[in-house]
Amino acid sequence: MQISIKSLSHQYFNGKTTHALEDIHLNIPQKQFVALIGPSGCGKSTLIRLIANLISPSIGAIKIGQIDPQTAIENGQIAWMAQSPALLPWLTVEGNLKLADRFQKGRQKRKLSIEQVLERVGLAGAADQHPFTLSGGMQQRLALARLLLQDAPIWLMDEPFAALDELTRERLTEELFSLWKDFSPTVLWITHNIHEAVKLSDRILVFSDQPGRIIADIPNSIPHPRLENQHDFQDLLSRLRAVLHQESVGSFVDAP
Amino acid sequence: MHHKPSRKSLFITIGIVLVFFIGWELAVSISQTPVYLLPAPSRVVKTLITHPDTFAQATFLTLAEALSGLLIGVLAGILLASVLTLLPGIEDGVMTLAILIKSTPMVAIAPLLTLWLGFGVLPKIIITALMSFFPVLINVLSGMQRIDPAHHDLFRSWNANRWEIFRFLRAPSAVPYLFTALKITGPLSLIGAVVAEWTGASGGLGRTMWMAYTNLNLPFLFAAIFILAAAGMIIYRIITWAEEKAVFWQPAQFNS
Numbered sequence: 001m002q003i004s005i006k007s008l009s010h011q012y013f014n015g016k017t018t019h020a021l022e023d024i025h026l027n028i029p030q031k032q033f034v035a036l037i038g039p040s041g042c043g044k045s046t047l048i049r050l051i052a053n054l055i056s057p058s059i060g061a062i063k064i065g066q067i068d069p070q071t072a073i074e075n076g077q078i079a080w081m082a083q084s085p086a087l088l089p090w091l092t093v094e095g096n097l098k099l100a101d102r103f104q105k106g107r108q109k110r111k112l113s114i115e116q117v118l119e120r121v122g123l124a125g126a127a128d129q130h131p132f133t134l135s136g137g138m139q140q141r142l143a144l145a146r147l148l149l150q151d152a153p154i155w156l157m158d159e160p161f162a163a164l165d166e167l168t169r170e171r172l173t174e175e176l177f178s179l180w181k182d183f184s185p186t187v188l189w190i191t192h193n194i195h196e197a198v199k200l201s202d203r204i205l206v207f208s209d210q211p212g213r214i215i216a217d218i219p220n221s222i223p224h225p226r227l228e229n230q231h232d233f234q235d236l237l238s239r240l241r242a243v244l245h246q247e248s249v250g251s252f253v254d255a256p
Numbered sequence: 257m258h259h260k261p262s263r264k265s266l267f268i269t270i271g272i273v274l275v276f277f278i279g280w281e282l283a284v285s286i287s288q289t290p291v292y293l294l295p296a297p298s299r300v301v302k303t304l305i306t307h308p309d310t311f312a313q314a315t316f317l318t319l320a321e322a323l324s325g326l327l328i329g330v331l332a333g334i335l336l337a338s339v340l341t342l343l344p345g346i347e348d349g350v351m352t353l354a355i356l357i358k359s360t361p362m363v364a365i366a367p368l369l370t371l372w373l374g375f376g377v378l379p380k381i382i383i384t385a386l387m388s389f390f391p392v393l394i395n396v397l398s399g400m401q402r403i404d405p406a407h408h409d410l411f412r413s414w415n416a417n418r419w420e421i422f423r424f425l426r427a428p429s430a431v432p433y434l435f436t437a438l439k440i441t442g443p444l445s446l447i448g449a450v451v452a453e454w455t456g457a458s459g460g461l462g463r464t465m466w467m468a469y470t471n472l473n474l475p476f477l478f479a480a481i482f483i484l485a486a487a488g489m490i491i492y493r494i495i496t497w498a499e500e501k502a503v504f505w506q507p508a509q510f511n512s
Binding site (some may be wrong): 082089131150 | 406416424
């Protein structure tokens with residue numbers, strides 16, 4: 001499912017006005033894996049929150065296929081995952097998935113059952129456990145299973161693995177990539193890790209500091225499997241570093 | 257992970273209580289304090305043993321009043337907190353009224369209720385309910401309102417409506433807060449019943465205490481106090497035990 005964004009701006013009012021996003025134009029074809037990178041507080045989260053209809057834009061329009069975000073949410077076309085696994089601690093692993101399943105009622109039959117998604121993320125034996133008995137990595141695996149269960153064509157992911165240790169994060173990132181290959185959703189994935197962005201994505205959007213704008217839109221067509229010691233991998237990394245460096249120097253010079 | 261009182265801490269507790277009572281016993285016998293000022297604990301226990309029926313009946317009545325009032329107050333608190341959570345528009349008005357009631361001293365209301373409703377159990381139950389109601393309302397309301405934003409985002413992404421968010425997220429999130437309130441109001445409910453009985457009653461520990469006080473029969477007065485203290489502690493223990501079962505996902509306390 002394609003996402004198209006026209007002249008989108010967003011401001012927050014909390015005492016003073018914060019220009020979170022300014023004049024965003026963006027077209028994301030379906031099944032694309034897009035990484036969003038940029039300094040903290042640059043509006044990346046705001047953008048995907050707008051697409052998920054968690055907030056409403058000040059100016060501009062978002063279309064998901066032919067429909068607006070509200071309708072897309074009502075139709076179950078958007079799955080959301082954030083840094084916190086947001087599991088309900090009083091429910092078991094299975095209970096958490098059943099609850100998510102409740103909200104899929106009336107929609108077309110999903111691809112995978114609860115048993116199958118648990119199997120897929122490697123939690124098959126843990127159905128009766130409670131989330132507090134799971135490690136941080138396993139909790140995010142459960143959140144991934146819940147996302148799979150939703151069977152949505154669009155996945156919005158706000159730094160889903162940022163709170164995990166490096167090894168666990170690497171594993172889960174690979175897992176995410178393999179899920180994307182198998183289920184081909186459109187993915188918008190916020191990350192602070194440019195290595196991961198280069199390794200996984202089809203396209204990298206670099207955001208500027210406030211007000212958030214897209215300052216670089218870089219296609220990434222390095223063939224998989226991508227290895228860090230490859231030439232084109234290193235080239236893209238240096239290019240990203242240069243853009244990000246310029247951005248941070250720029251904002252420093254612009255400061256009054 | 258959950259707190260279990262260790263054998264060592266149990267011995268320390270018993271030791272401290274024993275030291276207290278032995279000290280009291282010795283102080284009374286050494287200073288030759290007359291029994292109408294302060295009876296020795298041994299004298300109080302003797303009074304308890306020699307009048308088992310009197311104290312059993314009084315205790316039963318007071319406990320019945322206290323627990324009925326507690327139940328009504330707790331249910332009313334939960335109900336009103338739920339209504340205020342689902343209809344946030346009326347919160348300010350209702351809370352102002354609730355604080356007004358809370359700020360009125362119960363020792364002023366209790367005689368009035370006795371005047372209006374007589375010496376029966378009803379005024380005692382009302383006073384206890386009024387005292388139990390407010391802490392439950394405040395705590396459960398905060399529990400329902402202060403949910404994890406990550407959970408809220410998730411439910412919004414599922415297109416959950418207000419009622420579904422209440423049922424599956426806000427209500428279970430408030431359970432730990434409910435127990436915090438119960439730990440306050442549980443033992444307090446005994447005080448409510450006793451204060452109400454003190455203003456005029458046909459039975460109960462409050463009446464026993466009042467009669468003993470007017471006759472300067474201090475062993476009787478202290479016997480009632482001992483029962484109240486023990487009952488309050490037992491109620492508190494039952495609540496903390498139930499809390500550990502119900503709120504199993506939270507580690508109890510980090511003492512010991």
